[in-house]
Amino acid sequence: MTSRGSSADRELEAPSADSPALEIQTLVRSFLKEHTAYDVLPVSYRLIVFDTRLLVKKALAGLVQNGIVSAPLWSSELHRFAGMLTVSDFVNLIQYYYTHASVEDALQDIEKFEIGHLRDVEKKLGAPAPQLISMHPMSSLYDACRLLAESRAHRVPLLDNDALGTEMIISVITQYRILKFIAVNYQETRSLRRSLAELKIGTYENIATAPLSTPVIELINIFVDKKISAVPIIDENGVVLNVYETVDVMSIARSGRYNELDIPVGEALEARPKDYPGVHTCTLNDTLYSIFQTIRKQRVYRLIVVDQDKKLIGIVSLSDILGYLVGYQR
Ligand code: ADP
Ligand code: AMP
Numbered sequence: 001m002t003s004r005g006s007s008a009d010r011e012l013e014a015p016s017a018d019s020p021a022l023e024i025q026t027l028v029r030s031f032l033k034e035h036t037a038y039d040v041l042p043v044s045y046r047l048i049v050f051d052t053r054l055l056v057k058k059a060l061a062g063l064v065q066n067g068i069v070s071a072p073l074w075s076s077e078l079h080r081f082a083g084m085l086t087v088s089d090f091v092n093l094i095q096y097y098y099t100h101a102s103v104e105d106a107l108q109d110i111e112k113f114e115i116g117h118l119r120d121v122e123k124k125l126g127a128p129a130p131q132l133i134s135m136h137p138m139s140s141l142y143d144a145c146r147l148l149a150e151s152r153a154h155r156v157p158l159l160d161n162d163a164l165g166t167e168m169i170i171s172v173i174t175q176y177r178i179l180k181f182i183a184v185n186y187q188e189t190r191s192l193r194r195s196l197a198e199l200k201i202g203t204y205e206n207i208a209t210a211p212l213s214t215p216v217i218e219l220i221n222i223f224v225d226k227k228i229s230a231v232p233i234i235d236e237n238g239v240v241l242n243v244y245e246t247v248d249v250m251s252i253a254r255s256g257r258y259n260e261l262d263i264p265v266g267e268a269l270e271a272r273p274k275d276y277p278g279v280h281t282c283t284l285n286d287t288l289y290s291i292f293q294t295i296r297k298q299r300v301y302r303l304i305v306v307d308q309d310k311k312l313i314g315i316v317s318l319s320d321i322l323g324y325l326v327g328y329q330r
Contacts, residue, residue, distance in 0.1 A: 090253040093118060
């Protein structure tokens with residue numbers, strides 16, 4: 001596992017002997033140690049990589065055309081991997097322009113700046129310079145989960161070297177792909193039949209929420225300040241009406257309609273594409289097994305935990321499940 005320039009490699013917490021996590025973590029860990037990142041890759045796949053000299057505008061069009069939301073970056077100057085372009089970068093960009101420039105300036109600037117320049121914007125915002133996190137395709141899935149949990153990233157690129165020693169980007173491994181691989185291949189399912197109430201996976205306190213009237217920019221500020229990727233939209237009784245996600249911000253970046261940042265989130269949600277998969281909810285009685293069944297069938301990124309009246313109780317993100325499986329407590 002390579003973690004270039006990464007912070008100290010902390011040891012993960014060992015589950016305590018009387019914790020219900022013990023059995024799950026022990027079994028899942030050994031499963032994850034028996035498989036490599038390479039095992040998770042499909043037999044055939046495509047990989048879209050952007051040169052850091054590409055205009056942000058063209059990169060956005062490339063993402064949209066290919067129906068993806070992130071891509072690894074390549075520096076043809078240095079002949080090496082140069083980070084990732086993800087939704088978070090567009091969230092930071094929009095927040096920066098909203099606070100520092102007029103819509104006209106933003107539109108003019110975005111027309112002409114290169115991906116490499118995004119990092120300058122992030123520096124001005126005070127966002128820490130992204131570490132170049134990567135790993136070898138033959139690293140174990142356990143190491144992949146550990147790296148994802150420690151770095152808080154949702155994806156890690158897989159890098160190798162060609163015969164001449166030049167770096168090659170092989171693919172990108174995501175939280176979702178790993179959890180789906182577990183959902184499909186992990187056999188000891190008996191150990192997963194414990195409820196969320198028992199396992200306490202997820203966040204149940206200080207949940208960031210917003211009513212339908214909240215301007216979109218305020219939600220973007222919450223994403224940046226709290227480093228989260230979704231905010232449940234609730235009514236005055238705490239009933240979950242919807243969820244606004246960082247990925248929704250891509251449609252604003254794509255259309256260039258920065259004036260939409262002041263509209264109420266309720267209005268922005270109405271403009272979502274027809275094929276939007278919807279909000280996934282569960283209750284505290286749902287088991288880890290049933291959550292894996294959902295992950296197996298659908299591309300979910302989080303489940304909103306509700307009571308029988310659909311009132312918000314908590315959030316279970318893929319980060320929470322992955323962190324739990326490898327015993328990583330934040
Ligand atoms: P998302 O934005 O979809 O939640 P991540 O959590 O993976 O995706 O990325 C968050 C931030 O970290 C982004 O600014 C992205 O550019 C950066 N980033 C992600 N992966 C890497 C990586 N392997 N190397 C460098 N920077 C990365
Ligand atoms: P994510 O950005 O989905 O990977 O989530 C990162 C962490 O933040 C996880 O522990 C989530 O449970 C938590 N989280 C996600 N959304 C919210 C929210 N709206 N309020 C508070 N915590 C959240």
